Amino acid sequence: MKTLPGLENVQTFLALAQDLNFRRTAERLHLDQSALSRRIQKLEQSLGFRLLDRTTREVSLTQAGQQFYRDNAELMRGYDESIQAARRVAEGKAGLLRVAYMAFAATELMPSAMLRFRQAHPYIDVRLEYIRTQGQKIALANGDVDIGYMIGPFDHPDFTALQLSSEPLYIATPRNHPLLLRPRIVPSDLVGQAIILGNMREWEEYRWRLNDMFSGEGIALNVTLEASNTLALNGLVAAGLGITIYPESLIGFLGRNVEVRQIMHPAFRSRTVLVWKRSNRSPQVQAFVQVAKQIGVHAP
Amino acid sequence: MKTLPGLENVQTFLALAQDLNFRRTAERLHLDQSALSRRIQKLEQSLGFRLLDRTTREVSLTQAGQQFYRDNAELMRGYDESIQAARRVAEGKAGLLRVAYMAFAATELMPSAMLRFRQAHPYIDVRLEYIRTQGQKIALANGDVDIGYMIGPFDHPDFTALQLSSEPLYIATPRNHPLLLRPRIVPSDLVGQAIILGNMREWEEYRWRLNDMFSGEGIALNVTLEASNTLALNGLVAAGLGITIYPESLIGFLGRNVEVRQIMHPAFRSRTVLVWKRSNRSPQVQAFVQVAKQIGVHAP
DNA sequence: GTTTATTGATGCACGAAATGCATCAAAGTT
DNA sequence: AACTTTGATGCATTTCGTGCATCAATAAAC
Incomplete structure (x- = not known):
């Protein structure tokens, strides 16, 4: 040296x-x-x-x-x-682990991983932070967080990404919507449907992925309304202004005034990946990855 | 202290x-x-x-x-x-400036800014690096580069973004394509057209933005083929397999075996922004911004 | 224009702190 | 059991940083 x-x-x-x-x-x-x-x-x-x-x-x-x-x-x-x-x-704390997560990981993946992680490593302090996918990439690069749950796929030589889940997408409609009569929903059923989504600022990555899925099927994604929060989204759908598209992990949080149906198509899924800096070899991160990968449901 | x-x-x-x-x-x-x-x-x-x-x-x-x-x-x-x-x-070098750029800035914005910058600040070493938009965000956050030309808009509290240009998009078609007969091309003319684009891995951000523009108009973006490099893209279009969409700054690099037409629509434009870390107050960056903002054409 | 006050630099003597040498105890190797 | 290698420690020596006094340069005050 x-x-x-x-x-x-x-x-x-x-x-x-x-x-x-x-x-x-x-x-x-x-x-x-x-x-x-x-x-x-x-x-x-x-x-x-x-x-x-x-x-x-x-x-x-x-x-x-x-x-x-x-x-x-x-x-x-x-x-x-x-x-x-x-x-x-x-001092016996085995260290600090800063975990970022986004909405889709907030209901199942992150909480259950956290539960098992705390049991397995009670002396590691964990700091949780809600950051959307785009922000997580920056936070990880900055070293502001150690590891993050984000919308996948994510590919970058500086980072390791581990796919944890691939969950189907659902449409949420008002209770009397004609689509509900169909035995199964496929993407082509959504042609011409008025679709309500979260706005770009908050849902950037998710909307990009949806756009991609739709264009992959040659279908126009016809966003007629945008909402800035989930409650409003739910309300607008229930009021009959259109339908929205939700990943499986979030449909439990919709109100009872809407109905949901799975979109049956292999590409219409939302992938959640766990990402950390390749250069970050701290034992905290390794330990967390170890636990989190066992939680992954519907893994690839 | x-x-x-x-x-x-x-x-x-x-x-x-x-x-x-x-x-x-x-x-x-x-x-x-x-x-x-x-x-x-x-x-x-x-x-x-x-x-x-x-x-x-x-x-x-x-x-x-x-x-x-x-x-x-x-x-x-x-x-x-x-x-x-x-x-x-x-030693008289006024420092080092690391500049990242992506394809759309490579033909005009970056080179002409660089020319004037070298004249104005001959003692600042410049290191140029080709990085795509997504990678630039990470490189900036890491401190691997000081400033970058990327596809906009970009909004993040840690960064300052300055829009430099907003250029129209063009379609590139084979020489005998029926669309060429129309007096002007608008987005709805592209309904059902077979479109060839660069693959996701290389053109991620651009494709997302295109998807977004199309869905904003309620049109499906029908990508029938993907190519991994520009030459192949050009060839496939010339061979009549479909049309592609290019920003103005790149159409000069298409072969003579394709024809181009501007897409007449206010939303169908590609924005280029100059981005740097808000915390980076180095004189090199400030000097570069000063020069680059004067180059910006069709600025907002 | 002279005096005065304040700036950072420097010569020098002093003292604390870091170093090297010799040696020790512990633990594996023969 | 003798030997070797490990890091720790006591002690004499040296190095190096410090404080004091002072200097030259400069701006402000009179």
Whole structure:
């Protein structure tokens, strides 16, 4: 391992960069001004370039100093977090696991995995967070969460994705809808049907997938109304304004004023995948994957 | 600024954690074994928990030590990079800017912005990378790139998105196609047309957007064939197997054996947005945005 | 224009802290 | 049972960082 220059004094530099005044900073660090002056000199010398321009009257960051400050302020925050993470582990908590989930995993997959996970690993702290599929990809890449339940498929070299379920889709209609008379519903039955869906902002990924399924069958997805929440969606359907399409895991949460029928078609399914960063080899993640994969129902 | 414990000795710990042997590591660091032993003791003491289990015969990382090693190996890599970045700045290079782009920005937007950027900021190194929209979101979040041209719209609190262009879509048909007889092409003309598109893996975002436009008009997007590259796409269209849909910026790259017509509809357009992390305030990014926004054609 | 106050840098003596050497106890190997 | 290798520890030595006093440069005050 190559030894990195100046590491000892980075904190000192950061403190100085904050108020750009040797005497004040020195006082704040309970240090003599001369000592501070020399620390910075030493840091600059070991780096090989200047971080600060100093006249006898004022101090300012050089371009390089600004760059160095931005980067290292961030890194020191990261170091602080790494200590806290390790301390949690040392204190018997086997660590922290941050799990993201979206609506389709919220009713079955996530809760039952969580139940078994808590039993198997009571000392791992779990932090749950509701994030939609698109946001999860970003949160995972950022390291804001460790693992996420999202709408699949998801394919990316930096991530591992494990398909947990593939559930059929259902239509939800008003109670007296003509479609209910049919013995079985297939996609072509939906041609020309007025369809009500959640709006793009909230349901982006799901709607894209639906669009894809429909166009795969050569059927226009005729969205006549959008709703921003599930209650409104249910109400609009019950009132006879159209039908909606729900994955199996959510139909239990529809009101009794609507009827549901499964769409019988191999492509009309919603897949849920568990995704984590390939580089994240923490035991918490591995343990969770182990548990979660046993919960997967209707797995591929 | 709170002072962070143990920072001086983290590198030493990392070196030791790599071969888990005090004597060998000490030698590698040109240090006495006793000194190394004490450094680690001191680090552990300042952290308040053990990092290593040591018997007189073998050394192993504790759980906390593993966690600490994983996190800090990463951080030290980051520190090394921060030095190099600052050094580049110090050497007169005004820094490094990593730009990602996708196909639709590759012909006009990105190259002309790049031209003007190099003239205005000759000392900023630019690294260009071809990444598709979905991958860019992840690369941005990871900090692998600074800024990206992607298919819009894109809305996320962590990012700033600037719409640069909104270009019309065109159909590309074989030379003798009946649609060419119409005075103008509107979306409803495409009902029932056999459409050939790039496959999902490569064209995911574009296809989703197309799906969305079509379903917005209540038209089925009837994809009869998929191709994995542009040449094949062009060939299949020319051979009369169907038509394809291209944004304006790419029609110049189609062969002479196909004809193009603009789709006349306000929603049938492709938007290109420039996206960067809101937290990334580096002057390179700001400078690039400044230049790129002046290039934007047909801006909103 | 002179004085005064404040800035960061520097010479020097001191002291804390890290190092190297020698040695020890523990544990596997022969 | 003798030997080797492991990491820990006591102690003398050296290194290195610190505080104090002071300096030169510069801006503000008079």
